[in-house]
Amino acid sequence: MSANTFLTIERASVKRMRCILWNPWGSAARAEYINMEKKEIQQAAEAEKTTEKIWKRKHWHPVISGFLILAMAISFFFLLFRFEDLCAKISALISILIPFIYGGVMAYMLRMPCNFFEKYLEKWLPKKLKKRAGGFAILLSLFCAGLVLYLLISMVVPQMAASISSIVTELPGTAERASEWIQELLADNPVMENYLQTAMEAVNTKIEAWARKDLLPMLMSMVDGFAGTVSTVVTFLFNIFIGMVVCIYVLGSRKLFARQAKAVVYSIFRPRWAEAILNEVNYADKMFVGFFSGKILDSAIIGLICYIFSLILGFPNAMLVSVIVGVTNIIPYFGPYIGAVPSALLILIVDPIKCIWFLVFIIVLQQFDGNILGPRLLANSTGLSGFWVLFSVTVFSGVFGFVGILIGVPVFAVIYDLIRKLVVMGLRRNHKLELLGTDHGGNERQDRRQAEKTGMDTET
Numbered sequence: 388m389s390a391n392t393f394l395t396i397e398r399a400s401v402k403r404m405r406c407i408l409w410n411p412w413g414s415a416a417r418a419e420y421i422n423m424e425k426k427e428i429q430q431a432a433e434a435e436k437t438t439e440k441i442w443k444r445k446h447w448h449p450v451i452s453g454f455l456i457l458a459m460a461i462s463f464f465f466l467l468f469r470f471e472d473l474c475a476k477i478s479a480l481i482s483i484l485i486p487f488i489y490g491g492v493m494a495y496m497l498r499m500p501c502n503f504f505e506k507y508l509e510k511w512l513p514k515k516l517k518k519r520a521g522g523f524a525i526l527l528s529l530f531c532a533g534l535v536l537y538l539l540i541s542m543v544v545p546q547m548a549a550s551i552s553s554i555v556t557e558l559p560g561t562a563e564r565a566s567e568w569i570q571e572l573l574a575d576n577p578v579m580e581n582y583l584q585t586a587m588e589a590v591n592t593k594i595e596a597w598a599r600k601d602l603l604p605m606l607m608s609m610v611d612g613f614a615g616t617v618s619t620v621v622t623f624l625f626n627i628f629i630g631m632v633v634c635i636y637v638l639g640s641r642k643l644f645a646r647q648a649k650a651v652v653y654s655i656f657r658p659r660w661a662e663a664i665l666n667e668v669n670y671a672d673k674m675f676v677g678f679f680s681g682k683i684l685d686s687a688i689i690g691l692i693c694y695i696f697s698l699i700l701g702f703p704n705a706m707l708v709s710v711i712v713g714v715t716n717i718i719p720y721f722g723p724y725i726g727a728v729p730s731a732l733l734i735l736i737v738d739p740i741k742c743i744w745f746l747v748f749i750i751v752l753q754q755f756d757g758n759i760l761g762p763r764l765l766a767n768s769t770g771l772s773g774f775w776v777l778f779s780v781t782v783f784s785g786v787f788g789f790v791g792i793l794i795g796v797p798v799f800a801v802i803y804d805l806i807r808k809l810v811v812m813g814l815r816r817n818h819k820l821e822l823l824g825t826d827h828g829g830n831e832r833q834d835r836r837q838a839e840k841t842g843m844d845t846e847t
Contacts, residue, residue: 486626490633494641499676501528501638525638529631546706550733553704557737671801674769678797681764686716689756696752702745703737712749716756719796720773720780723753769800 466473481488505524509517516523637644653661690713697705708730715726727749735742771779776796783795814820 486629487633489626489630490637493630493634494637497525497528497532497634497638498641500531501525501641504528521639525635528638529635543706543710547710550704550707553737667801667805670804671797674797674800674804675794678769678800682717682719685756685761685764686713688760689713689716689752693752696748697745700741700744700748702734702741704733708733708745712752718780718792720777721792723749723756769796771796771800771803775799775803 501524503524504527505520508520508523512520512523649665652664655661656664690709693712694705694709697709702708711730712723712726715722718725727746730749731742731746734745769776779795779799780792783791783798785791787794811823814822
């Protein structure tokens with residue numbers, strides 16, 4: 388306690404002692420004096436603590452702010468001038484975390500069947516085994532996933548191998564027919580024949596020079612590349628194995644991880660912001676699950692329809708073409724066009740006339756998918772217009788490559804939802820709710836409910 392505080396208390400005590408000496412009720416006055424003395428000491432101590440807090444806040448707040456600004460400036464400097472090194476470090480970190488990323492993705496995909504099995508096992512298992520319901524659910528989920536993968540491979544791979552072997556068998560005949568057609572064409576055009584012979588001689592000369600100079604180094608690099616490919620395959624299989632182990636651990640502790648994440652969020656943020664963050668995480672989860680489950684089901688149906696009609700119309704390599712069409716259909720917007728080109732080339736090698744009919748069939752099939760099947764399976768899954776779907780696929784594919792093509796639409800849908808909610812909050816704050824509508828891609832009723840809820844939260 389400071390000297391000024393003691394001096395104030397001492398002066399007050401002297402005044403009270405003078406009053407007590409002239410008071411006939413000495414004992415009562417003495418007790419009152421002691422109580423007042425204690426209260427003054429307590430008040431003085433509290434005032435001193437408050438002064439110390441104010442002093443610390445006044446003097447330390449600029450120091451902390453300056454330190455944070457300096458740290459942000461240094462980080463921004465290194466981000467600009469050491470960007471390549473930063474990207475290299477991030478890539479190295481991602482390569483280390485690849486098994487955990489694989490495991491997390493597999494656990495996320497198996498979470499819903501695992502919850503389904505656990506829910507029903509808890510009802511039907513005896514009391515002694517109910518505690519083991521989670522473990523049994525994980526085993527059943529892994530077994531079902533492995534069974535589906537095995538069935539797909541057993542059905543698709545033999546048909547694909549047969550299609551590839553038929554292509555290899557038909558290729559010499561196709562080349563011979565093409566050569567005969569070219570010869571017949573050149574027989575009626577001697578000028579074109581001379582020009583083609585000159586071009587072929589030039590091509591042969593360039594091929595001989597290329598074989599002498601570049602073929603041997605290319606073969607050596609191919610040998611080195613084969614060794615690197617074997618190493619890459621072994622590393623990939625090892626990462627998949629570790630990822631499966633991580634997947635089992637994550638599935639077994641998924642409820643614990645969820646509670647821990649929720650506790651961390653509530654420990655850092657205020658309750659209102661914590662609830663908003665958790666609600667947005669739930670929205671992102673529903674967005675990803677709804678989009679990918681609907682898209683996979685849609686692509687499977689499109690692949691099955693393509694296979695059935697390919698058999699009916701007599702298209703060659705029906706299984707291989709249907710697999711290509713179904714798999715590429717998962718890619719939003721560009722998928723149908725990406726799958727149609729190699730499929731048409733595979734049919735063109737065998738039968739050019741049927742290739743034309745296949746292109747017509749693909750156009751009709753994609754119209755059916757885009758206007759009838761897709762909207763029914765993916766209704767309200769993202770809430771994005773066609774422009775924003777094209778924008779998200781283009782931007783994310785340019786930044787993240789093939790992974791960006793797959794996750795671009797749901798990720799952008801979450802970002803779009805965040806921006807929409809911020810717009811609603813701003814309109815509610817500025818008393819401009821009449822500007823709400825469907826022009827910005829949202830649902831008017833949903834936006835108004837969000838605005839009213841935001842206003843109630845703000846008032847409370």
